Amino acid sequence: MSKKSNLPQPTDAExxxxxxxxxxxxxxxxxxxxxxxxxxEKEIGYTTxxxxxxxxxxxxxxxxxxxxxxxxxxxxxxxxxxxxxxxKKFVDAAFQGSATSLVMQALGNHQTSQEELDEIKALIExxxxx
Amino acid sequence: MSKKSNLPQPTDAExxxxxxxxxxxxxxxxxxxxxxxxxxEKEIGYTTxxxxxxxxxxxxxxxxxxxxxxxxxxxxxxxxxxxxxxxKKFVDAAFQGSATSLVMQALGNHQTSQEELDEIKALIExxxxx
DNA sequence: TTGCGTTTACGAAATATTTCGTATATCATT
DNA sequence: AATGATATACGAAATATTTCGTAAACGCAA
Numbered sequence: 163m164s165k166k167s168n169l170p171q172p173t174d175a176e177x178x179x180x181x182x183x184x185x186x187x188x189x190x191x192x193x194x195x196x197x198x199x200x201x202x203e204k205e206i207g208y209t210t211x212x213x214x215x216x217x218x219x220x221x222x223x224x225x226x227x228x229x230x231x232x233x234x235x236x237x238x239x240x241x242x243x244x245x246x247x248x249x250k251k252f253v254d255a256a257f258q259g260s261a262t263s264l265v266m267q268a269l270g271n272h273q274t275s276q277e278e279l280d281e282i283k284a285l286i287e288x289x290x291x292x
Numbered sequence: 293m294s295k296k297s298n299l300p301q302p303t304d305a306e307x308x309x310x311x312x313x314x315x316x317x318x319x320x321x322x323x324x325x326x327x328x329x330x331x332x333e334k335e336i337g338y339t340t341x342x343x344x345x346x347x348x349x350x351x352x353x354x355x356x357x358x359x360x361x362x363x364x365x366x367x368x369x370x371x372x373x374x375x376x377x378x379x380k381k382f383v384d385a386a387f388q389g390s391a392t393s394l395v396m397q398a399l400g401n402h403q404t405s406q407e408e409l410d411e412i413k414a415l416i417e418x419x420x421x422x
Numbered sequence: 423t424t425g426c427g428t429t430t431a432c433g434a435a436a437t438a439t440t441t442c443g444t445a446t447a448t449c450a451t452t
Numbered sequence: 453a454a455t456g457a458t459a460t461a462c463g464a465a466a467t468a469t470t471t472c473g474t475a476a477a478c479g480c481a482a
Contacts, residue, residue, distance in 0.1 A: 174385060177385050177386060178385070242397075245394075245397055248386045249398060249401065255304060256307060256378045256382075257375065258311055261398045261401070262411065262412065264398055265395050265398050265399060265412055266411065267372075267375055267376060268379060268383070268391045268395050269412070269415055269419065270415065271376055274391065279416050279419065279420060281396065283413070283416060285396055286399065286412065286413060289399065290406070290409060
């Protein structure tokens with residue numbers, strides 16, 4: 163029996179940081195702050211990003227290596243698990259729990275390439291098989 | 293040129309109220325408050341719900357008929373439009389903009405009936421044709 | 423018309439989230 | 453060891469969101 167000890171859900175700002183760490187792997191505060199400011203219009207201060215990452219470390223969303231002067235942060239929250247939890251909450255909140263209507267909206271709105279459609283069809287087949 | 297005057301995005305608590313109005317149609321505060329308390333564990337006070345609905349009216353998410361003593365509230369935010377906007381924000385925030393990986397997660401996690409799968413397949417075909 | 427139950431109005435408290443100012447520590451270079 | 457550049461720590465301000473207490477207004481029944 164392993165305690166899964168569910169992680170708290172990240173806030174919006176925290177999620178942005180997680181995305182960066184998921185994509186880039188373990189990183190310093192400066193790196194993350196740089197990435198945030200690439201993507202955004204308004205500058206975010208270095209200490210703002212630092213504070214958030216410290217809070218996230220307290221919440222166990224991140225961990226860090228403090229051996230070197232420049233701390234290196236690592237995402238503890240696993241991407242798939244986090245996304246799954248957020249998705250469930252979102253489906254309930256915005257689509258009254260109907261994953262299907264969410265899927266229909268998502269497919270309808272965005273333009274989806276043939277490759278992606280094939281992926282989805284393959285998944286559907288897999289589900290249908292059992 | 294019709295001004296679409298984008299509505300502000302509802303907060304979580306506001307979205308719960310919208311869901312109820314979308315489903316039930318124009319309703320009084322007491323009705324909405326009752327519904328909220330059916331679905332939830334912790335009691336939400338009448339004036340709490342009232343205040344939220346008043347704020348939402350200011351934001352134009354709702355409108356109300358004040359002719360009778362008991363005001364009747366109506367959802368101004370259209371369900372599909374609101375869902376679409378929320379979905380876009382969510383896909384960006386949690387799935388780095390990839391609607392497809394969201395769809396894959398959604399289909400993978402939830403158990404989806406054959407009817408629903410058929411619906412989705414039909415939509416995919418339609419997309420592939422057009 | 424008086425009183426009771428219900429409603430809305432208003433403002434503020436409680437909470438959560440985001441941002442930043444300032445102090446302090448560390449390292450590398452001189 | 454002193455200096456400058458860069459790092460973290462801490463606390464608090466700014467903002468957004470949620471909740472509620474209290475008062476005033478209304479309508480109905482006695």
